[in-house]
Amino acid sequence: MIAKVKKIKETSDSEEFMANLEHLNKELTKFKLAVENSSDHIVITDQDGIVIYANKAVERSTGYKIEEVLNRKAGVLWGKKMTPEFYIELWKVIKIEKRSYVGEVVNVRKNGEVYHAHVSISPVLDENHDILFFVGVERDITEEREMDKVKNEFISFVSHQMRTPLASIGLSAEMLLSGVAVKALPEQKKYLKIISQEIKGMADMIELFLNVSRIELGKFHLNPEKTDIKKFTDSVIDKILPLIKSKKINLKKAYGKNIPLINIDKNIMYLILENLLSNSVKYTDEGGCIIVKIEPTKKDIIVSVEDTGGGIPEEEHPKIFTKFYRAPDIVDKKVKSSGLGLYLVKKSIEEAGGDVWFESKLNKGTTFYVSVPLEGMKKHKE
Numbered sequence: 001m002i003a004k005v006k007k008i009k010e011t012s013d014s015e016e017f018m019a020n021l022e023h024l025n026k027e028l029t030k031f032k033l034a035v036e037n038s039s040d041h042i043v044i045t046d047q048d049g050i051v052i053y054a055n056k057a058v059e060r061s062t063g064y065k066i067e068e069v070l071n072r073k074a075g076v077l078w079g080k081k082m083t084p085e086f087y088i089e090l091w092k093v094i095k096i097e098k099r100s101y102v103g104e105v106v107n108v109r110k111n112g113e114v115y116h117a118h119v120s121i122s123p124v125l126d127e128n129h130d131i132l133f134f135v136g137v138e139r140d141i142t143e144e145r146e147m148d149k150v151k152n153e154f155i156s157f158v159s160h161q162m163r164t165p166l167a168s169i170g171l172s173a174e175m176l177l178s179g180v181a182v183k184a185l186p187e188q189k190k191y192l193k194i195i196s197q198e199i200k201g202m203a204d205m206i207e208l209f210l211n212v213s214r215i216e217l218g219k220f221h222l223n224p225e226k227t228d229i230k231k232f233t234d235s236v237i238d239k240i241l242p243l244i245k246s247k248k249i250n251l252k253k254a255y256g257k258n259i260p261l262i263n264i265d266k267n268i269m270y271l272i273l274e275n276l277l278s279n280s281v282k283y284t285d286e287g288g289c290i291i292v293k294i295e296p297t298k299k300d301i302i303v304s305v306e307d308t309g310g311g312i313p314e315e316e317h318p319k320i321f322t323k324f325y326r327a328p329d330i331v332d333k334k335v336k337s338s339g340l341g342l343y344l345v346k347k348s349i350e351e352a353g354g355d356v357w358f359e360s361k362l363n364k365g366t367t368f369y370v371s372v373p374l375e376g377m378k379k380h381k382e
Helices: 002-035 056-062 084-096 142-178 186-216 229-246 266-283 314-319 328-332 341-351
Strands: 041-045 051-054 101-108 114-125 131-140 225-227 250-255 262-264 289-296 300-307 355-361 365-373
Touching: 041 056, 084 101, 084 114, 114 142, 142 186, 186 341, 225 229, 225 266, 229 250, 229 262, 229 266, 229 289, 229 300, 262 266, 266 289, 266 300, 266 341, 266 365, 341 355, 341 365
Parallel strands: 250 289
Antiparallel strands: 041 051, 041 131, 101 114, 114 131, 225 262, 289 300, 300 365, 355 365
16 A cells, blocks of 8 residues: 555656646747847856756857757857856855856866956746756957056046146145245135145046056056054044034044054055045045944954935945945945946955945945954955
8 A cells, every 4th residue: 555655656757747847848848949049158057057058159169069068058169258156156156156257257268369258147946945947148348458558548547647637736725825936825825725625526536447457467566564553543533534523523433452462565555545545535424423343353454434314215225335336325425436446446346355344224334344364364466
């Protein structure tokens, strides 16, 4: 009797499996018809990453024939340029966490040519949340990257060329203001001060452009040295203190105990902290509060800048670290902002081996966190 029941159950399971398989094949057939002539490279793999379908664009992007790609692990033929850690993390996201991965990768064609691609890899799940298969979409962005490189080289060249004349004009204005060259009349001094302030603003903007182009051209470099992060943070605060006082903002500091010396590049860390502090001042109304904290953990040192400003709307959160992003309220208030500061902060600290993130609630304020590993920033060379 037991054997008979077992046999009936096995038959039932088998029929269910075949029905599911037939349904899956029908769905795959529909999908294949839809994407066969897509300009994007598209592959479908089974749960283990073995390619069961590849469209025509795969041949164009990788140089491999479809028959060479089928029944092999996706990306083994063309995905050879990323680190082993990258592929481990990718597999964790799509297979274990069952989430989509979206990002940029560097691959290599059959002829050895390296290319850049924007990729999206998504698990397709059944009603039980089990993985049926994976869909990978890849778009060649090599030409876009080359155009970006040309653009950044141009920006870098122009910025360098503007540095010297701007410095000369600024020095001349300062000499006239101080009375070294000739004694200026009160009305003349008023305009000279405006000239001097605008020249400084332009010089700061040029330095910002240069820093962005260095990172994007791969010329970013670090020279870390042992530093007392508390004293260093105080020195950055001192530079911004006049602005803080002018808005009657209450500044508080909360530095943890036993914070060790840490290897940081002072120029890069200044850029990061100055941006975060300046933003807090811009977004905090008169009479508000800014709190600067430094806390050691088991693996890093975290510096945070908290403000009581208007906060960031939740729908704006994904845009915060993108290039040229400016928050709606700062546009409304007509506050000067290049939209490059936070982009540069994120790129700089990530290149240095650290991280940056934030928490924000509308009308309650924002806190930005920067972490630097205890072993210090990684040394880079141009």
